Amino acid sequence: MSDHERTFVMVKPDAFARGLVGEVVSRLEDRGLKLVGIKVENMPRERAEEHYSEHEDKPFYDDLVDFITSGPVVPMVWEGQDATRQVRQMIGETDPLEAEPGTIRGDYALDLGRNVVHAADHEDEGANEREIAIHFDDDELIDYDQHDAEWLYE
């Protein structure tokens, strides 16, 4: 189980308002991923700007920061084998119109600016470490034995 990793995922305000928190959590649980951190909060603007700093020169940046701070979000950390790439696949393409049915965005969204969920980019090597550190203190991430691990992993 040496290739287990932690990945950052966040339910965005649109999904929170639409009552989709449970749906997102449920899909990740059902896959066998292990939840090691979760909270509900109104994200401070400063932290939103840091989270999306890679987009600060883009025309949609201000709208993105306005939106992510417009209502409650649910930042989470999930752990598992190849977790980052697997979660990105489960979430689907950034633009929901391009997202495959069966993915979270493909099943629950239609608009690029209201695409339900964020997950760290598996092609950006430092993304998880950076995003987990932005949103969680170390003592908010817990260690425990995943009771069904022996049935999930050979």
Ligand code: IDP
């Ligand atoms: P990701 O969320 O799939 O990682 P990113 O390219 O990191 O995609 O973009 C961050 C978020 O910014 C997207 O989830 C989407 O909500 C929004 N976004 C990305 N590109 C555009 C755009 O061209 N117009 C408006 N919003 C965009």
